[in-house]
Amino acid sequence: MLLPEPIQNLITALSRLPGVGPKTASRLTFYLLHAPDEVANDLAAALVNLKSGTTYCQTCFNITAAGRTECEICANDSRDRRMICVVEEPLDVLALERTGGYTGRYHVLHGALSPIEGIGPENLRIRELIERVRAGGVEEIILATNPSMEGDYTASYLRQQLQPMGVHLTRLARGLPVGGDLEYADQNTLLRALSGRQEMS
Amino acid sequence: MLLPEPIQNLITALSRLPGVGPKTASRLTFYLLHAPDEVANDLAAALVNLKSGTTYCQTCFNITAAGRTECEICANDSRDRRMICVVEEPLDVLALERTGGYTGRYHVLHGALSPIEGIGPENLRIRELIERVRAGGVEEIILATNPSMEGDYTASYLRQQLQPMGVHLTRLARGLPVGGDLEYADQNTLLRALSGRQEMS
Numbered sequence: 001m002l003l004p005e006p007i008q009n010l011i012t013a014l015s016r017l018p019g020v021g022p023k024t025a026s027r028l029t030f031y032l033l034h035a036p037d038e039v040a041n042d043l044a045a046a047l048v049n050l051k052s053g054t055t056y057c058q059t060c061f062n063i064t065a066a067g068r069t070e071c072e073i074c075a076n077d078s079r080d081r082r083m084i085c086v087v088e089e090p091l092d093v094l095a096l097e098r099t100g101g102y103t104g105r106y107h108v109l110h111g112a113l114s115p116i117e118g119i120g121p122e123n124l125r126i127r128e129l130i131e132r133v134r135a136g137g138v139e140e141i142i143l144a145t146n147p148s149m150e151g152d153y154t155a156s157y158l159r160q161q162l163q164p165m166g167v168h169l170t171r172l173a174r175g176l177p178v179g180g181d182l183e184y185a186d187q188n189t190l191l192r193a194l195s196g197r198q199e200m201s
Numbered sequence: 202m203l204l205p206e207p208i209q210n211l212i213t214a215l216s217r218l219p220g221v222g223p224k225t226a227s228r229l230t231f232y233l234l235h236a237p238d239e240v241a242n243d244l245a246a247a248l249v250n251l252k253s254g255t256t257y258c259q260t261c262f263n264i265t266a267a268g269r270t271e272c273e274i275c276a277n278d279s280r281d282r283r284m285i286c287v288v289e290e291p292l293d294v295l296a297l298e299r300t301g302g303y304t305g306r307y308h309v310l311h312g313a314l315s316p317i318e319g320i321g322p323e324n325l326r327i328r329e330l331i332e333r334v335r336a337g338g339v340e341e342i343i344l345a346t347n348p349s350m351e352g353d354y355t356a357s358y359l360r361q362q363l364q365p366m367g368v369h370l371t372r373l374a375r376g377l378p379v380g381g382d383l384e385y386a387d388q389n390t391l392l393r394a395l396s397g398r399q400e401m402s
Contacts, residue, residue: 002273002298004266006254010247016240018232019225030292031219032251033264034311039217044248046211047241050233053207063234065205072203091231097203110235 007033059132061108061125063090073097073105080104082139086129086158088112088146096144104142107132112150113157121157129158133165140168147174208234260333262309262326264291274298274306281305283340287330287359289313289347297345305341308333313351314358322358330359334366341369348375 003011007029014025032040057064057071064071073079073093083104087093093106109124121127132138143158145151159169174192176185185193204212208230215226233241258265258272265272274280274294284305288294294307310325322328333339344359346352360370375393377386386394 002295004255004264006247006250006266007264010244010251013240013244013247016244017229019228024220026292026295027220028218029251030290032248033255037252039214040248040251043211043214043217044245046207046214047233047245047248049207050211050230050241051238054205054234063205063208065207089231091227094203094227 056108060084060106061110061128062093062106063108078103081137083142084129084132084138084140085142085144087144088151088154092144092146104140109145109154112145112148112154114150114153124154126158126161130161130165133162133167138167140170143169143171147172257309261285261307262311262329263294263307264309279304282338284343285330285333285339285341286343286345288345289352289355293345293347305343310346310355313346313349313355315351315354325355327359327362331362331366334363334368339368341371344370344372348373 010029010032011022011025014020014028015022020028053066054063055066055068056062057074058069059074060071062071062073068075080103083102084107085096085102085104086107086109087096088109088111090108093108096102096106107125107129109126109129111119111124113119113121113124133141141158141162143155145154145158155171162169173196174189175196176182176189176193182190211230211233212223212226215221215229216223221229254267255264256267256269257263258275259270260275261272263272263274269276281304284303285308286297286303286305287308287310288297289310289312291309294309297303297307308326308330310327310330312320312325314320314322314325334342342359342363344356346355346359356372363370374397375390376397377383377390377394383391
């Protein structure tokens with residue numbers, strides 16, 4: 001055991017983060033050792049405040065500041081109540097908001113269905129979504145789960161649940177990414193882009 | 202501003218780490234939000250204890266537990282006092298120790314000379330190395346700085362300083378990495394492997 005315990009502890013704690021292996025963890029630890037004290041201290045303070053300072057919106061389950069019952073979007077009366085965009089994670093809300101192209105509301109599932117990982121409907125905010133729709137006033141639901149196996153499975157499960165309720169269901173378009181190169185597009189994306197081809201206007 | 206402040210603060214603090222961009226920082230932040238409380242809390246505690254719990258060995262400047270004046274290697278009488286291996290960082294000590302092939306002592310410079318970044322001999326533990334050699338008893342110094350421009354420059358600066366002191370200077374061999382593929386070796390490595398070719402024994 002050549003490393004002093006405080007260093008080994010930090011390496012262990014950093015290694016528990018996703019995408020951080022033991023090598024990256026030691027590199028970060030030794031960086032912090034040389035860096036000004038406030039780099040490590042600010043990070044420690046931010047970590048401690050993370051959960052105590054945040055909560056979930058009781059309507060859409062997006063993340064919001066502690067003490068609020070609704071997030072900024074749900075509290076904003078100018079956002080269209082007739083549209084709900086269903087996403088997997090709060091980061092997806094952020095990505096869609098950055099486009100500036102959506103004026104409706106959101107619903108954050110906090111994950112996707114995954115029989116392999118044992119994530120069923122009861123682990124996600126699906127019941128709460130159905131209740132929101134049942135409460136009325138919703139005309140269109142955009143199923144914006146990830147274009148992955150789990151995301152697609154979640155979307156088709158939601159379709160089964162929501163279709164009988166008479167709400168208009170849509171999903172995000174699949175196709176070539178803007179700025180992408182046809183030559184480098186994978187086979188599935190190209191197939192989707194072909195079958196979903198649009199009229200030149 | 203859609204993200205609550207505690208989340209934004211953690212993203213900012215993580216983004217200051219080397220190799221962590223804003224995207225990785227948000228991914229880690231949202232991971233920590235979902236993870237059990239102790240993941241973030243253990244990390245915060247380890248960060249706070251990092252500097253208070255460690256210090257530098259007053260002989261070789263390797264990192265060691267607070268309250269000690271010498272690291273485990275310097276305190277170990279079975280380590281050969283006649284050999285000093287000069288490295289840039291404490292992590293290099295660890296890498297060499299893992300090989301199990303070195304029984305001498307170390308000297309950690311805490312960086313390499315870099316005129317571009319304004320790092321001169323006075324910013325490294327070079328004066329302390331010269332004092333150790335001057336104190337006597339050292340027969341061989343292995344210059345194990347990185348095989349980079351700064352590392353090579355540091356090694357040749359040290360050679361200038363140490364050669365007049367009559368100590369035997371060596372450096373780590375350059376050549377093909379074990380398990381590597383000749384075909385993929387870069388030109389410089391291959392050139393070094395060729396010029397440094399060894400007799401078949």
